[in-house]
Amino acid sequence: MTHSLRLGVAGLGTVGASVVRMIARRADALFAATGREIRITAVSSRDRNRDRGLDLSGIQWFDDPVALARSGAVDCVVELIGGSEGPAKATVEAALASGKHVVTANKALLAHHGAALAKAAEAAGVALAFEASVAGGIPVVKALREGLPGNAVSRVYGILNGTCNYILSRMEREGLTFEACLKDAQALGYAEADPTFDVEGFDTAHKLAILTSLAFGTVVDAEGVSVEGISRVQPLDLRMADELGYRIKLLGVAQATAAGIEQRVHPTMVPKSSAIAQVMGVTNAVTVDADAVGELTLIGPGAGGEATASAVVADIADVAANMAAGRVRPTFGRPSAALRPAERVEMQRHEGGYYIRLTVHDRPGVAAGVATRMAEREISIESILQRRSENAAVNDPRGRSGQPVPLVLITYAATEGNIRAALDAIAADGLLAESPQLIRIERE
Amino acid sequence: MTHSLRLGVAGLGTVGASVVRMIARRADALFAATGREIRITAVSSRDRNRDRGLDLSGIQWFDDPVALARSGAVDCVVELIGGSEGPAKATVEAALASGKHVVTANKALLAHHGAALAKAAEAAGVALAFEASVAGGIPVVKALREGLPGNAVSRVYGILNGTCNYILSRMEREGLTFEACLKDAQALGYAEADPTFDVEGFDTAHKLAILTSLAFGTVVDAEGVSVEGISRVQPLDLRMADELGYRIKLLGVAQATAAGIEQRVHPTMVPKSSAIAQVMGVTNAVTVDADAVGELTLIGPGAGGEATASAVVADIADVAANMAAGRVRPTFGRPSAALRPAERVEMQRHEGGYYIRLTVHDRPGVAAGVATRMAEREISIESILQRRSENAAVNDPRGRSGQPVPLVLITYAATEGNIRAALDAIAADGLLAESPQLIRIERE
Incomplete structure (x- = not known):
């Protein structure tokens, strides 16, 4: 026996x-x-x-x-x-x-x-x-530890915090503010009285650090994760994302780069057609990119x-x-x-597409000024969305009010260092009425 | 050593x-x-x-x-x-x-x-x-065998054949016929010269039989799987599915019922919002419903x-x-x-929603006649879609041409026996110009 x-x-x-x-x-x-x-x-x-x-x-x-x-x-x-x-x-x-x-x-x-x-x-x-x-x-630890030994993993990313995904899903569907959705999440027991740990991305960072170690064979390194939460995401960003073919999710991403393994947590634009974009509410999802299997996605309950x-x-x-x-x-x-030590890769070195929402004064030459500063840093613009203020025609026969209006740019792959430098230059030029919003894009 | x-x-x-x-x-x-x-x-x-x-x-x-x-x-x-x-x-x-x-x-x-x-x-x-x-x-065998021992599984279903999913995805996106898409799939190497094994559902049935044994602890029983392939799916069905909020996928489904474990392979309407509906092309996906985890979905490459x-x-x-x-x-x-012996459950006893596309003569009283026969078998209709023939108004001042037109019904849960009996009665009434199309609906 x-x-x-x-x-x-x-x-x-x-x-x-x-x-x-x-x-x-x-x-x-x-x-x-x-x-x-x-x-x-x-x-x-x-x-x-x-x-x-x-x-x-x-x-x-x-x-x-x-x-x-x-x-x-x-x-x-x-x-x-x-x-x-x-x-x-x-x-x-x-x-x-x-x-x-x-x-x-x-x-x-x-x-x-x-x-x-x-x-x-x-x-x-x-x-x-x-x-x-x-x-x-979701049996993702087992999948990474035992299910893919024939693979070299190049990236693992996921929706790892149900609270944040619930808030972003409701903001998107109902056009509500972060604050209103957080309050509801708290009332429903999806968010803590002090929600900082969840909504500022630290919970996701812990989980990502564990996934990184499993996926890349590095020493688990929670302090090496760059973390940005969802509290600065605005309903306008979700509307713009929708128009541009994206959804916004709080992702944890670990990615092999020439400089080492990037570990980052931030609000992220993902293509609407991706598996991860379909994941709404408190559900979690993890996608693994690996050389033999290509893309593998696991979706399921993240808590409870x-x-x-x-x-x-x-x-x-x-x-x-x-x-x-x-x-x-x-x-x-x-x-x-x-286990290899995890090299820490600064976010300045991250390379990817960016969504940049500027709040500019609605004056002649602003878009040109912005574009010039971008070009100086060799940042290529994939698309641009400009919204006139609604009463523009009333204020100015040429359609310009001088009031703050949003100007949204989607860039091709650029380094974060160049993006930040261009934005600093644009701010120094006095073109901005508010500090810019910057959301990274993660492609399949 | x-x-x-x-x-x-x-x-x-x-x-x-x-x-x-x-x-x-x-x-x-x-x-x-x-x-x-x-x-x-x-x-x-x-x-x-x-x-x-x-x-x-x-x-x-x-x-x-x-x-x-x-x-x-x-x-x-x-x-x-x-x-x-x-x-x-x-x-x-x-x-x-x-x-x-x-x-x-x-x-x-x-x-x-x-x-x-x-x-x-x-x-x-x-x-x-x-x-x-x-x-x-997709590490689905590991997930079922080792990842969910604390769970009682109630259903496992999936897209298990890339050839069929490729064909259905192209039929949906491009409005092409089954035959045209099959030919392309053969040219691309996604389908065999003799495609019967794939497109008629036998490959899916083999895989489903294995999943059933793992999920329910039954003796693997491939002969117990009810099998229907995709060769009878028409572009019109995909358009109707789209209008009604569904996609059509060839699913293998194993489900615990009072009568035993149903094992069935058939074209299936799935809600567009479901994870499985997002899976296009040769990709595979498996969803497990279980008492503790709720719903778990794994998506990845099914072949290669x-x-x-x-x-x-x-x-x-x-x-x-x-x-x-x-x-x-x-x-x-x-x-x-x-391992328990697998009880075989006849499809006649299957209970679920149905998409029924009838081709009826465009005459007064046809819809009423159909509805009556359904009501006699206690089948409740959730929605009904009737398309007039395009030149109806030309032929008949009351808008009826007498020509064959589609009449689409979505039912609430009903047994397949009752559905078949109602369709037999409708056919016997002489209301049908062609044999009916019947596609089962799988809800989340």
Whole structure:
């Protein structure tokens, strides 16, 4: 008879409670899939007396998750506490140090300490699994780590934050402001009371850093991600994007360039016809560009207790199926020693198309002045959209009001350094009534 | 030093050649990912003298793939011969019987003999891996077998044949007939000289049978799939679909119902807003509906030497990573003995929405007659589209020409038995100028 896999679950919030119920509900299927009984033998959470509607009879309770991690009654610790430091980190470190497999949904922990933890897991010969840390229920970690070993990846990008995609989807569909949509998202529980972490792109950056390591074999480097959130996107930008054949999504993008692996999070124009442009609401999506498969896209739920628990339980099943082996697949798809340091590529060196929305004074020669400054930096303009102010004809027989009006440019591929320099020159010329809006374009 | 994995590759066509090159090109990455050197030690193909542009020096040549499968110089046989019988089957059986792991891209073999081969693999304690057999480079077998063990799947459906999707995409975009698009597909190498296997849905049926077994834990049952191809789809149907908010795709659908698992392949109306509707050209896509993750969609290349080789090499890497374990995950996600027999559900019992295009005589009372027969079978009509013949007003002051005109109905959910019975009654009433067109609707 095969030894069962004894789980210690640290953290009994929404995801933890879903995991406990799923392990019970799917007991037979999990046994059939893995050849091993999976039992929860220990749990830990902050408040022992809260009613979670869970049957925890016969399960050992720990007030201290680190004690749970060290318990002899546990083979695998499921860390669902969250946060890159404090009890989550201490729990995972204690588990690995005492030779226990770890399954975690903790993106912040992996993004900041992934390399060190992978090394510890390797030294102990145990698994450190984190499918749930990126894109919730989408099995993208497995796809990158095990599904594409014959491929060299050139780019991975995705919609990794449901809150931002929900807000942008509503702004687009209903013409509302960022602030109004954020308020609704908060009312619906899609956004936190302090939404900074989500809407300013930091959550996406953590997930991207993990994907980058898996896709390119680099040491996970969250600090190397350039981050820009969605709070400056205006309804006018979404309307202009629509007219020009694009949608605006907050993307995390990791891309191989001559200078190294770019890691960037920013509002992005994507062609309406792309798979990723169809992804609306809280749904997540990840696209991988690789030499053999070409383009591969995975779409699914990015959050929620059940969807996240689905990813956690898949990792647990992998541990159960493979623990007899006495060896496990390396955390980031290759041994720690084989991970390359991530070269940081400055955004100034990024090359791509740009959407630039200027607010110019509606005067003769403005468009020409803008075009000249662009040409000086060898920036080619693909298209230009100029909107007269609505009462222009009333103010001026030649149709010019002198009032601020939008002037939108789409550029061919240019470096960000040149774009910024041209915009500085245009501002110095006194042509701008407001600071410019700049949104990067990501092509398929 | 870990023992290397010695591969015998049987079949050196497009995919086989790609596999040989990929194993060489990715040698370092594969070693890093699996902890084991992967070497091709033997190959077999029909014509030894053909120049494939491959360096086969130091690799043993076998004229007989069965001899390769039995060779002591091979740990894992990569079967790329194709076909459900003959040398492919003999090779795989010989490999399993002599205790060798098998990686195959052979959907026909798996669809027809999957259960018996899985049993043989189990008895030998070796892997039988077949990622490349379904949806080419998309890691959907892995996703279903390992990515969703916490889920009960309720439906899996997909675009599994690039030829059909290419033809339907062109028919839709350019208003061309099936015959014209098929000819172009043949000229471009997307369709065979005898296209029956693809366009009549049999290829999709094989792949669906494999997905069904993985998703529902049933014995793979290709004969249980109801199959209808795309050759009867007309440009008018695609125009009507467009007007009604749908696209037409050849889908393979496996769905849990009270009567058992429906397995069906047919042209299908899908809402334009669905992820699957966006998939154009030779691309494949699979959507899984499951209780915990909700909806998960994977989109990628369904064919091509490199994309298929990518899936083959992923399976090879799994074998290399797990072979030390002395145990492998079961072929269809659970042990053979735990696979349930697949109950066959007749299409008559299928319940869903229908698109029905009738060609009726343009006479008074026809629409009423049709509606009455539908009502008698308790079929509710969601929408109705009637096109007058273009010269109607010329022929008849009341706008009716008596000539055949299309009458399109979209129904709410009804059983196929009732739909067929109503159509028989309508035909018996003499209302139809041609036999009716019926396309099932699949909702998200």
